[in-house]
Amino acid sequence: LFLLPQQGSGASLGPAAPTPLTGFGLAFEDQRGARIPQRPEQTFPGSYKLWNPGTNHPQRSPYLSTRGNDINSKRGFSQEGFANYAANKYDEEKNPSGIINLGVSENKLCFDLLSNRVSIALGFPFFLSRSASKLFRSVPLIWVERMLRVARLGVDDVFSPPASEAFLIPTPFYGGISDDVYYYGNVQLVYAHLDSKVRTGTNTRPFQLTVEKLEMALWKARREGVSVRGLILINPHNPLGDIYSPAELLEYLEFAKRYQLHVIMDELYMLTVFDESVTFHSVLSIDKLPDPQRTHVVWGTSKDFGISGIRFGALYTENKDVSSAVTNLCYFHGISGITQYQMAQLLSDHDWIDQVYLPTNRLRLKAAHTYVTDELKTLGIPFLNRNSGLYVWIDLRKYLRRGTFEEELLLWCRFLRHKVLLSNGKSFQCFEPGWFRIIFTDKMHRLQLGEQGQLLSPFVT
Amino acid sequence: LFLLPQQGSGASLGPAAPTPLTGFGLAFEDQRGARIPQRPEQTFPGSYKLWNPGTNHPQRSPYLSTRGNDINSKRGFSQEGFANYAANKYDEEKNPSGIINLGVSENKLCFDLLSNRVSIALGFPFFLSRSASKLFRSVPLIWVERMLRVARLGVDDVFSPPASEAFLIPTPFYGGISDDVYYYGNVQLVYAHLDSKVRTGTNTRPFQLTVEKLEMALWKARREGVSVRGLILINPHNPLGDIYSPAELLEYLEFAKRYQLHVIMDELYMLTVFDESVTFHSVLSIDKLPDPQRTHVVWGTSKDFGISGIRFGALYTENKDVSSAVTNLCYFHGISGITQYQMAQLLSDHDWIDQVYLPTNRLRLKAAHTYVTDELKTLGIPFLNRNSGLYVWIDLRKYLRRGTFEEELLLWCRFLRHKVLLSNGKSFQCFEPGWFRIIFTDKMHRLQLGEQGQLLSPFVT
Numbered sequence: 001l002f003l004l005p006q007q008g009s010g011a012s013l014g015p016a017a018p019t020p021l022t023g024f025g026l027a028f029e030d031q032r033g034a035r036i037p038q039r040p041e042q043t044f045p046g047s048y049k050l051w052n053p054g055t056n057h058p059q060r061s062p063y064l065s066t067r068g069n070d071i072n073s074k075r076g077f078s079q080e081g082f083a084n085y086a087a088n089k090y091d092e093e094k095n096p097s098g099i100i101n102l103g104v105s106e107n108k109l110c111f112d113l114l115s116n117r118v119s120i121a122l123g124f125p126f127f128l129s130r131s132a133s134k135l136f137r138s139v140p141l142i143w144v145e146r147m148l149r150v151a152r153l154g155v156d157d158v159f160s161p162p163a164s165e166a167f168l169i170p171t172p173f174y175g176g177i178s179d180d181v182y183y184y185g186n187v188q189l190v191y192a193h194l195d196s197k198v199r200t201g202t203n204t205r206p207f208q209l210t211v212e213k214l215e216m217a218l219w220k221a222r223r224e225g226v227s228v229r230g231l232i233l234i235n236p237h238n239p240l241g242d243i244y245s246p247a248e249l250l251e252y253l254e255f256a257k258r259y260q261l262h263v264i265m266d267e268l269y270m271l272t273v274f275d276e277s278v279t280f281h282s283v284l285s286i287d288k289l290p291d292p293q294r295t296h297v298v299w300g301t302s303k304d305f306g307i308s309g310i311r312f313g314a315l316y317t318e319n320k321d322v323s324s325a326v327t328n329l330c331y332f333h334g335i336s337g338i339t340q341y342q343m344a345q346l347l348s349d350h351d352w353i354d355q356v357y358l359p360t361n362r363l364r365l366k367a368a369h370t371y372v373t374d375e376l377k378t379l380g381i382p383f384l385n386r387n388s389g390l391y392v393w394i395d396l397r398k399y400l401r402r403g404t405f406e407e408e409l410l411l412w413c414r415f416l417r418h419k420v421l422l423s424n425g426k427s428f429q430c431f432e433p434g435w436f437r438i439i440f441t442d443k444m445h446r447l448q449l450g451e452q453g454q455l456l457s458p459f460v461t
Numbered sequence: 462l463f464l465l466p467q468q469g470s471g472a473s474l475g476p477a478a479p480t481p482l483t484g485f486g487l488a489f490e491d492q493r494g495a496r497i498p499q500r501p502e503q504t505f506p507g508s509y510k511l512w513n514p515g516t517n518h519p520q521r522s523p524y525l526s527t528r529g530n531d532i533n534s535k536r537g538f539s540q541e542g543f544a545n546y547a548a549n550k551y552d553e554e555k556n557p558s559g560i561i562n563l564g565v566s567e568n569k570l571c572f573d574l575l576s577n578r579v580s581i582a583l584g585f586p587f588f589l590s591r592s593a594s595k596l597f598r599s600v601p602l603i604w605v606e607r608m609l610r611v612a613r614l615g616v617d618d619v620f621s622p623p624a625s626e627a628f629l630i631p632t633p634f635y636g637g638i639s640d641d642v643y644y645y646g647n648v649q650l651v652y653a654h655l656d657s658k659v660r661t662g663t664n665t666r667p668f669q670l671t672v673e674k675l676e677m678a679l680w681k682a683r684r685e686g687v688s689v690r691g692l693i694l695i696n697p698h699n700p701l702g703d704i705y706s707p708a709e710l711l712e713y714l715e716f717a718k719r720y721q722l723h724v725i726m727d728e729l730y731m732l733t734v735f736d737e738s739v740t741f742h743s744v745l746s747i748d749k750l751p752d753p754q755r756t757h758v759v760w761g762t763s764k765d766f767g768i769s770g771i772r773f774g775a776l777y778t779e780n781k782d783v784s785s786a787v788t789n790l791c792y793f794h795g796i797s798g799i800t801q802y803q804m805a806q807l808l809s810d811h812d813w814i815d816q817v818y819l820p821t822n823r824l825r826l827k828a829a830h831t832y833v834t835d836e837l838k839t840l841g842i843p844f845l846n847r848n849s850g851l852y853v854w855i856d857l858r859k860y861l862r863r864g865t866f867e868e869e870l871l872l873w874c875r876f877l878r879h880k881v882l883l884s885n886g887k888s889f890q891c892f893e894p895g896w897f898r899i900i901f902t903d904k905m906h907r908l909q910l911g912e913q914g915q916l917l918s919p920f921v922t
Contacts, residue, residue, distance in 0.1 A: 061782035063723075063754055065690075072786040180793075229526075262524075293524055309798035321522035325533040332641075332794065337770035339797040 078103065078175060078427050081412075085421045090446070100446050103421035105238070105390050107272075107306035107441040109364040113357055114307060166190045167230040168218055168261065170209050172393075172428035172435070174238040177266075190228055192217035193431035196395070206384060207240050207393075209248070211255045218259060230262040231255075236269040236280065239393050239428055239437040241386025243273060246281045250290070253283070257291040265297045268313075271304035271358060274365035275387035284316065293319045301343065303390065305357075306441075311335070312343050365390070365441065372440040372447050390441040397434030408433040539564065539636055539888050542873075546882045551907070561907050564882035566699070568733075568767035568851050568902040570825040574818055575768060627651045628691040629679055629722065631670050633854075633889035633896070635699040638727075651689055653678035654892035657856070667845060668701050668854075670709070672716045679720060691723040692716075697730040697741065700854050700889055700898040702847025704734060707742045711751070714744070718752040726758045729774075732765035732819060735826035736848035745777065754780045762804065764851065766818075767902075772796070773804050826851070826902065833901040833908055851902040858895030869894040 060069045081103055090098035166188040167181060181187040192213045196206040203210055218228050233252060236243045244252070256263045265283045273280045282297070289295050300313030312335060317323055335343075347353075372392060376383050382395040400407035405426050411434075412424040425435035440447060521530045542564055551559035627649040628642060642648040653674045657667040664671055675692070682689050694713060697704045705713070717724045726744045734741045743758070750756050761774025773796060778784055796804075808814075833853060837844050843856040861868035866887050872895075873885040886896035901908060 063780050063782050064786055068782070068786040071789045072782060179789075311795040311797045319524050321524050321529070321533060325525055325529045328532045328640075334772040336772045336797055336800040338799050338803060342799060 078423060081416060081421045081423075084416055088419075090419065097419065099416070099419045099421055100442075101421045102439045102442070102447075103423045103437075105303065105439055106308055107303065107361075107365075107390050108443065109368060109441050110306050110357065110361050113360060114305065166221060166226050166228050167232050167264070168192060168214060168221070168228050169232040170194050170213070172207070172239055172425055172430035173232070173234060174266075175423075175427045175429070177232065178429070187230075188226065189232075190217055190221040190226060191429055191431075195432050196435075207242070209242070209244075209252070211251050214252070214255055228259070228261065230264060232264045232266065234266040234268075235283070236267075236273060236386075236388035238266075238269060238389060239391055239423070241384055241389045241391065241393060243278060243280055243386070243388050246286065249281065249283060249286065253286075253290045253295065256294065260291075260294070262294045262296065263291075265295065267297055267299050268303045269389050270299065271361075272365060272390060273388045274362045274369060276362075278387045280388070296322065301346075305346070306361075310339060310343065312339060368440045368442075368444070368447065371444060372438070375448070391437045391439050394436050394438055395434065396436055397432070400434050403433050405433045412436070539884060542877060542882045542884075545877055549880075551880065558880065560877070560880045560882055561903075562882045563900045563903070563908075564884045564898075566764065566851050566900055567769055568764065568822075568826075569904065570829060570902050571767050571818065571822050574821060575766065627682060627687050627689050628693050628725070629653060629675060629682070629689050630693040631655050631674070633668070633700055633886055633891035634693070634695060635727075636884075636888045636890070638693065639890070648691075649687065650693075650890075651678055651682040651687060652890055652892075656893050657896075668703070670703070670705075670713070672712050675713070675716055689720070689722065691725055693725045693727065695727040695729075696744070697728075697734060697847075697849035699727075699730060699850060700852055700884070702845055702850045702852065702854060704739060704741055704847070704849050707747065710742065710744060710747065714747075714751045714756065717755065721752075721755070723755045723757065724752070726756065728758055728760050729764050730850050731760065732822075733826060733851060734849040735823045735830060737823075739848045741849070757783065762807075766807070767822075771800060771804065773800060829901045829903075829905070829908065832905060833899070836909070852898045852900050855897050855899055856895065857897055858893070861895050864894050866894045873897070 061072065064072060085099045085101050085103070088098045089095060090100045168190045169177065170192045171194060178189060181189060192209075194207040194209060194213065198204060198206060198208075202208075202212075214231070221228050231252070233244075235249070253263060255261075263283075267282055270280055270282060283289070283295060284297055296315060296317040296319070298313065298315055301310055302308035302313070315323075315326060317326075369392070373383060373385060376392070376394060384393040386393075396411060397403065399411055408424050408426055412422060415422050423437040425433065425437075428437065522533065525533060546560045546562050546564070549559045550556060551561045629651045630638065631653045632655060639650060642650060653670075655668040655670060655674065659665060659667055659669075663669075663673075679689050692713070694705075696710070714724060716722075724744075728743055731741055731743060744750070744756060745758055757776060757778040757780070759774065759776055762771055763769035763774070776784075776787055778787075830853070834844060834846060837853070837855060845854040847853075857872060858864065860872060869885050869887055873883065876883050884898040886894065886898075889898065
């Protein structure tokens with residue numbers, strides 16, 4: 001099992017202590033060319049399965065069910081990285097040698113705006129009664145940031161082995177979705193792998209999603225006896241930053257309709273489009289949806305309003321059966337009346353959102369994106385130049401000695417040892433080793449990647 | 462499928478409209494002796510399975526999985542009753558002929574005290590960052606009001622048919638637990654039926670829980686091939702109001718240890734003991750727990766602080782594996798930073814809790830309990846005279862013409878038609894027809910059950 005630091009809730013540890021990395025991080029501290037040890041599970045308990053999943057199991061608890069043990073051992077790069085970060089957070093004054101977090105997708109650019117809006121005094125009647133938690137059930141937006149992904153829609157036979165039913169999803173994709181569908185839904189994911197190669201015809205940009213790729217993955221799964229019942233799409237895409245055009249959206253939706261797939265459209269970043277020349281089209285803005293009863297949208301305030309601590313989200317669906325079933329499950333995901341009240345206040349102030357918050361946020365996102373991508377250009381690091389999200393998808397393949405995920409992991413560990421937390425492509429099921437996601441929505445002086453700063457320069461130049 | 466009223470979020474409907482009961486309620490409006498119709502699913506869509514579960518299915522949605530359809534159709538008395546209540550709430554001024562809710566376990570006696578404590582202005586740093594939602598992970602009390610019930614502890618083989626694995630639970634019990642274990646845990650419940658007969662020996666009070674009854678139920682399940690892995694206990698008990706003595710607790714825990722059962726101890730009502738001569742003993746106060754690694758406690762603020770809209774609870778366990786697995790699942794049950802901050806404020810003010818809130822709440826609980834039980838005595842209605850909870854378990858068997866659950870349901874519907882929402886014993890899996898739970902924590906004038914009031918008198922006298 002993992003031996004993670006348990007030093008409180010991530011409070012600063014003071015400037016002096018040279019805290020070693022935990023887990024597998026340690027192994028690579030001074031071994032750029034280190035090979036994977038013969039019995040790594042002894043040296044770095046529990047993390048072995050990251051490299052060779054399925055071949056070796058960490059110690060199982062006698063107190064837990066198979067499911068409990070699986071849940072317990074399911075800890076990937078992002079959890080490891082965050083645990084390291086939490087134990088040694090960078091702070092300008094208190095911990096200047098701490099880890100800088102460019103891995104977790106949080107927008108810190110508009111704290112000043114939001115703090116004035118949300119910390120108002122509370123209304124009284126909203127927090128006392130459980131009935132109040134039904135406030136949002138009466139409007140089309142009912143609760144659930146992640147429930148829909150989890151609700152196992154359209155999977156007709158709950159008794160057949162889990163491995164025979166699946167959702168289709170293009171890779172790379174935000175890695176949290178793997179947990180979402182696994183922990184409660186027990187749904188398998190079928191990957192349609194996108195890569196960086198640009199080809200002729202309709203495939204003109206790196207990692208472009210085409211119906212052909214979806215269809216190939218679907219048929220491959222079918223040949224292996226896997227029944228695909230849904231398609232998960234992310235728009236704007238995390239981590240690529242792609243924004244689908246209405247024509248593209250329609251192609252994907254028509255494809256889904258042909259195969260009677262539920263489409264779960266994750267629009268969590270819909271308000272982060274920061275280039276005015278680009279328009280985001282929600283799937284709900286399409287005049288005639290090909291299969292409206294199988295088209296569902298998930299949205300939340302975490303990314304678009306930079307308040308992920310609020311845990312507030314919504315599912316939009318026109319399908320009354322889905323809505324009703326999810327509402328029953330919502331019993332376990334009730335939003336506190338306090339939070340409902342504050343979110344109702346925030347989201348109903350259209351003037352402030354349209355005239356103050358969104359324009360300011362867009363300007364700051366664009367400035368930070370420009371700053372970071374200019375740094376990347378200076379460093380000669382290729383990246384996808386997109387216009388949405390809180391992140392850039394960067395290409396560090398030339399810094400791998402071999403094109404393997406072991407090498408990608410070594411580079412990720414090296415970043416972490418140099419106090420920079422990134423997300424590696426493998427944790428997003430990227431098919432090509434060497435891609436990383438870097439978050440740019442932090443204070444400027446933390447984003448000095450190049451020679452002026454300490455972030456990327458020591459090992460990529 | 463159910464045709465429930467969709468009249469907004471339960472706002473008052475005005476005083477005039479004679480709103481008919483929905484669903485099966487209507488059927489019994491003037492038919493005290495009505496028989497169940499031949500094709501009830503046509504007359505009262507979806508509710509047929511309440512009487513004859515398993516023999517008939519409501520219409521299935523083509524859009525939902527088997528699991529989705531099951532979840533959708535799982536709507537019992539309490540949901541039906543609440544839907545009726547929500548559509549026609551009693552209000553002294555706006556809707557004096559509306560339904561009085563003596564069914565939902567909410568404590569309305571200390572609104573005045575709580576409203577001043579919780580609606581303070583908010584601190585700033587707690588709501589913005591997802592990291593803040595880890596605040597409570599660093600202390601032994603980690604989140605989850607219901608997660609533990611759901612986490613399928615100790616069920617060793619996730620691939621064997623669900624029906625072969627189970628938790629043992631004495632009946633009657635708070636009906637929500639059935640949903641808790643079903644929706645995510647897929648765990649079967651094995652019932653140890655308690656009844657009102659008083660026998661000799663150790664069985665000296667009605668509905669007394671004894672190890673013998675637990676053991677008989679366990680062995681019966683084993684003979685049927687069901688593997689029992691856990692025991693769910695509620696203390697103080699809902700709906701009985703029983704408070705287990707340390708000696709009783711130890712007996713139950715020793716029994717569980719003999720069979721290696723996880724014990725899930727629901728102590729949600731621990732602070733509602735209103736008789737000073739009675740002391741509540743948390744399982745955590747026992748010096749040497751027989752099997753500490755398999756003993757887990759669930760608590761929340763909903764009942765003890767009368768703030769069920771806050772959705773805040775905790776699991777206490779010394780088992781690191783369980784804690785770790787549940788923490789992973791907590792990803793889906795994060796508490797908003799706003800709520801965490803306010804609860805931290807509330808729960809850390811020990812002086813106010815000990816010297817103001819708890820004594821006042823106890824006094825008011827006792828006064829309301831005395832008032833209602835005096836009324837019951839006047840009406841000649843037997844009841845369990847206990848010293849905890851927000852409810853009294855009352856015996857209306859003499860008002861059934863036959864001792865059947867159909868008769869119990871008729872009586873429940875009759876109450877509802879007379880604008881009183883109660884909980885019937887069947888919804889708590891009570892084995893004996895005719896028992897009801899009545900909530901007493903409301904304003905006095907709403908609790909005039911007898912001849913002065915309109916509540917119970919019209920049909921029980």
